[in-house]
Amino acid sequence: MPESDCLVSVVVPLSNDEASVEAFVSAVTGVLRPNYAYYELVLVDDGSSDGTVDKVSALLATVEGIRLIRLSRKFGTEIAIASGLSAVIGDFVVVMLPEPGLVELIPEMVRRAQGGHDVVFGVRRSRRGDPRWLKVGASFFYWFCIKVLGLDIPQNASEFQVLSRRAVNAILQIKDKYRYLHILSAYVGYVREYFAYELESGHGRRRTRGLVEAMNLAIGIIVTNSIRPLRLVGWLAACVSALSGMYFGYVAVLRILGRQTGEAWGTVALLTAGMFSLVLMVLAVLSEYVGRILDESRDRPLYHIREEKTSSVLLTDRGRGNVVMASLQTDGGGLREASSQGAPIQTAVR
Amino acid sequence: MELIQYDAIVIGGGFFGCCVALRLKAYMERVVILEKEDGLLLRASYANQGRVHNGYHYPRSLLTALRSRTNFPRFVSQYAECLDQGTDHYYAVCKGEAMSKVNATQFRTFCERVGAPVTRAPKEIRDLFNPDLVEEVFQVRERVFDAVKLRQRMAKDLDDARVEVRVRSDVVGMVRINGAQIRVDFRSGGRSESVAAGHVFNCTYSRTNRLLAAAGLPAIPLKHELAEIALVEVPPHLSKVALTIMDGPFMSLMPFPPRGVHSLTHVRYTPHRSWLDVGQTSVDAEGLLREKPLETSCVYMLKDAQRYVRSLEDARYVGSIWEIKTVLPQSEVDDSRPILFARDRSLPNLVSVMGGKIDNVYDVLFEIDKCFLPTGEVRVDAGV
Numbered sequence: 001m002p003e004s005d006c007l008v009s010v011v012v013p014l015s016n017d018e019a020s021v022e023a024f025v026s027a028v029t030g031v032l033r034p035n036y037a038y039y040e041l042v043l044v045d046d047g048s049s050d051g052t053v054d055k056v057s058a059l060l061a062t063v064e065g066i067r068l069i070r071l072s073r074k075f076g077t078e079i080a081i082a083s084g085l086s087a088v089i090g091d092f093v094v095v096m097l098p099e100p101g102l103v104e105l106i107p108e109m110v111r112r113a114q115g116g117h118d119v120v121f122g123v124r125r126s127r128r129g130d131p132r133w134l135k136v137g138a139s140f141f142y143w144f145c146i147k148v149l150g151l152d153i154p155q156n157a158s159e160f161q162v163l164s165r166r167a168v169n170a171i172l173q174i175k176d177k178y179r180y181l182h183i184l185s186a187y188v189g190y191v192r193e194y195f196a197y198e199l200e201s202g203h204g205r206r207r208t209r210g211l212v213e214a215m216n217l218a219i220g221i222i223v224t225n226s227i228r229p230l231r232l233v234g235w236l237a238a239c240v241s242a243l244s245g246m247y248f249g250y251v252a253v254l255r256i257l258g259r260q261t262g263e264a265w266g267t268v269a270l271l272t273a274g275m276f277s278l279v280l281m282v283l284a285v286l287s288e289y290v291g292r293i294l295d296e297s298r299d300r301p302l303y304h305i306r307e308e309k310t311s312s313v314l315l316t317d318r319g320r321g322n323v324v325m326a327s328l329q330t331d332g333g334g335l336r337e338a339s340s341q342g343a344p345i346q347t348a349v350r
Numbered sequence: 351m352e353l354i355q356y357d358a359i360v361i362g363g364g365f366f367g368c369c370v371a372l373r374l375k376a377y378m379e380r381v382v383i384l385e386k387e388d389g390l391l392l393r394a395s396y397a398n399q400g401r402v403h404n405g406y407h408y409p410r411s412l413l414t415a416l417r418s419r420t421n422f423p424r425f426v427s428q429y430a431e432c433l434d435q436g437t438d439h440y441y442a443v444c445k446g447e448a449m450s451k452v453n454a455t456q457f458r459t460f461c462e463r464v465g466a467p468v469t470r471a472p473k474e475i476r477d478l479f480n481p482d483l484v485e486e487v488f489q490v491r492e493r494v495f496d497a498v499k500l501r502q503r504m505a506k507d508l509d510d511a512r513v514e515v516r517v518r519s520d521v522v523g524m525v526r527i528n529g530a531q532i533r534v535d536f537r538s539g540g541r542s543e544s545v546a547a548g549h550v551f552n553c554t555y556s557r558t559n560r561l562l563a564a565a566g567l568p569a570i571p572l573k574h575e576l577a578e579i580a581l582v583e584v585p586p587h588l589s590k591v592a593l594t595i596m597d598g599p600f601m602s603l604m605p606f607p608p609r610g611v612h613s614l615t616h617v618r619y620t621p622h623r624s625w626l627d628v629g630q631t632s633v634d635a636e637g638l639l640r641e642k643p644l645e646t647s648c649v650y651m652l653k654d655a656q657r658y659v660r661s662l663e664d665a666r667y668v669g670s671i672w673e674i675k676t677v678l679p680q681s682e683v684d685d686s687r688p689i690l691f692a693r694d695r696s697l698p699n700l701v702s703v704m705g706g707k708i709d710n711v712y713d714v715l716f717e718i719d720k721c722f723l724p725t726g727e728v729r730v731d732a733g734v
Contacts, residue, residue: 007653038649067618086447086483089654172482305449308599310618 007038008110009090013080014043017098018050024098025059025066031103032065035110042067044084047074057309066311072304078179081159083303085168093168095161095181096122101199102160109162109195118167118190121182122160125196130208141218149226154194157182166190177295177302178224223288230289233282240278244271356380356514356547359534361521361561363387364395366703367553368504369711370718371513374549377722382545383508384519384536386557390508391501394555395708397579397673399604399613402426402433402493403707406441406468409452409460409597414688419464421709422493432499434607439492439592440471442484442658449598454486457596467491475591478659484595494592495708496607519543524550524565524700532565532700552702556635556674558690559627562702567694570702575621576638577675580614580648581606585664588612593659601655603662611668616654619647626679635674646670677706691717 010028014021025041032039045053045068056068069087071080081095092113094106105122112120127135138156145151163171163185170188171181186192209217222229254260357378360371363385375381387393401407404422405415426433443457444450452460461468470476471487479487508515516538523535533546552561559569584591584603589612592604599618606613623638648667656662678690689705691714701721703714 005649007649038653040650083447087449089650089657091653169482301447303447305447308449310599312624 007090008036008092009088010041010094011081011084011088012043012096012098013046013077014048014052014098015046016048016050016052018052018055020098021052021055024100025063027100027103029063031106035107040065040067042069042084042088044080045070046080047071060309060311064311068309070306072306075303078181079303081181082179086172091165093163095159097159105197112193112195113162113164116191117193118164119185119192120162121154121157121194123194123196124156124158125198134214137214149228151225152186154182154186161185178220180221183225223292229285233285237278237282354545356382356545358549359545359547360551360553362553363390363515364393364553364555365391365708366705366711366714368508370551370553370703370714372507372511373715373718375511375513382514382516384521385517386520388517390504391497394673396497397671399615400494400497401604402495402709404492405464405466406490409457415464418709419466421712424712425709426493429500432495432503434494434496434605437494437590437592437605439490440475440487441490442479442487442595444483444595444598444600445485448483451597478661480658483658494604498608521561522564526697530699548699550700552700555704556676558702558704565697565700567697569627570692571679572627573624573677573679574635575624575675577620577673578622578647579671580651580667581609581611581669582614583666583668584612585661595658601651614651616651619650639672644672689713
């Protein structure tokens with residue numbers, strides 16, 4: 001595909017971003033316009049309850065190349081991204097949260113994808129600005145996932161990613177209800193690259209997760225992507241059951257020989273507490289997985305789209321520079337002029 | 351200045367104007383068509399996908415679908431030699447996640463309800479489509495007309511019926527004279543000329559309101575779009591195939607017989623600009639078409655089309671045709687395509703006629719018959 005024909009799509013999930021969406025859109029289009037002949041900015045509204053949709057609708061009348069997809073309610077960021085991915089038409093798809101500090105990096109990320117990498121992960125070089133508990137928790141999480149569970153999880157990858165059409169199509173074939181894009185991108189394989197970036201101070205993350213949210217996310221990622229925790233508690237249960245079997249034998253032998261077993265209440269209390277804690281732990285892990293099975297087995301659509309709106313100004317009408325026109329003509333491969341049947345029917349020729 | 355007298359003047363020599371003139375000829379002697387361009391059927395009658403509707407397109411407007419079902423066989427039998435031969439027509443229904451407003455079951459039920467033939471497409475056609483996006487593909491009975499053949503046919507019919515046609519005649523003004531007469535002033539080859547008649551029909555489609563303004567009449571609310579139809583060469587296995595994807599922001603690919611290529615339109619990318627006529631006509635639509643060069647959106651249309659039909663990666667863009675598409679604003683809401691047959695109280699013998707589909711013409715002719723037939727009589731012949 002000639003580079004000049006390359007279409008770049010940017011997918012951005014929005015959720016109550018009334019205050020920042022205008023600045024973000026102008027930042028993104030400010031980067032896309034000079035860099036790409038063909039692009040689209042797909043904004044997915046994830047059931048915002050504020051004026052996000054009104055703000056974007058107003059932008060549609062003046063800014064070219066925007067599509068607004070409104071989900072029927074709030075489905076969550078990952079599902080919003082998934083709906084955006086299934087709607088984009090680009091050869092390369094940039095996924096990002098509405099963080100204006102990142103838009104400058106789009107051209108470099110896309111260039112790497114064009115260089116033959118199907119998945120380019122945006123990776124935060126440092127977790128500067130995150131609270132200490134999150135930094136420690138994140139390192140433990142990645143250690144656990146990678147070393148203990150053997151998960152293929154790109155460390156410190158943010159939502160910022162560039163995917164080739166091939167990778168997007170592969171990801172769209174995965175119908176999981178619980179979706180974590182960076183893990184899916186890693187899972188589908190293909191050629192990947194990590195693009196480390198540092199957010200300038202003042203351009204922090206849009207928001208940092210709270211403890212409960214971070215824990216839920218961590219558990220969700222683990223349960224969705226690995227059955228090793230099940231195996232671990234399974235082994236543990238097997239070991240303890242062997243131990244308790246041995247103890248049973250020991251007690252039985254003592255009784256047969258008519259010997260005393262010592263102070264009974266201490267042993268019983270210890271046994272009961274130990275066994276219950278084990279059983280409850282197994283139950284807790286099991287219930288997480290059973291819940292997932294139920295969720296995944298329900299054959300429901302991932303999301304519902306309320307409506308799609310498009311810029312009323314088309315990108316192609318903004319009068320592109322001659323440079324692009326010239327390069328198009330060289331690689332057009334013998335596009336021939338359309339005759340207009342002698343009438344003022346207008347013909348555009350590239 | 352000589353004032354030539356007619357019984358009826360039809361302004362606009364598109365398909366509707368020609369049919370209206372032919373029908374009027376059945377009721378009166380002297381009928382003339384004033385056409386701004388160099389020939390007949392050169393504008394919107396040419397610059398469209400050539401689809402002869404058979405109802406399938408309007409699962410959300412039962413009335414429009416039923417009217418299409420009624421008009422389809424009439425058009426097909428009357429203009430048989432102007433229709434493209436041997437093309438198979440398919441409608442693919444998208445999945446809900448892909449933003450379709452109907453699903454396959456609803457589409458099939460709808461077709462059965464309006465009596466439109468529908469069968470599951472053969473496997474080799476179904477396999478063309480991406481199963482992630484498309485729920486089901488149906489084979490349907492639709493046709494494509496060849497606008498150039500239709501032009502020749504209309505020219506012959508008008509000639510046979512001895513309807514006068516004046517091309518390069520751009521109407522600039524209309525005034526009421528002698529009570530019920532209307533004088534039409536037009537420019538022809540740099541000269542100003544005038545004709546007068548008791549009945550004037552405004553069949554100028556996107557210029558409807560320009561004509562009304564020329565008569566000093568208020569505008570009818572109309573919505574216009576600068577529309578692009580991309581012409582593409584398709585791989586051989588698609589050469590005799592017409593594909594339409596339903597029902598949302600999707601594409602449609604059909605043979606375009608006048609050029610031997612396919613026409614590609616896309617709900618999202620075909621309209622480049624849209625505007626409403628508010629009060630007096632505000633946007634210079636003709637000026638938009640002259641604005642050169644108009645930048646094609648074909649890349650967008652093709653990229654999206656390729657998501658649905660992978661083999662379109664081998665399609666090659668060869669050019670675009672541009673036209674001002676006009677619809678009644680109410681069509682935007684319910685997807686209906688009623689015809690406009692309107693007259694202003696202050697000049698009742700000037701009738702503005704507008705329709706969005708070529709086969710709608712029979713509804714127009716029905717209205718004309720109602721005007722000129724003695725009360726109670728009904729014309730039975732389907733022909734013009």
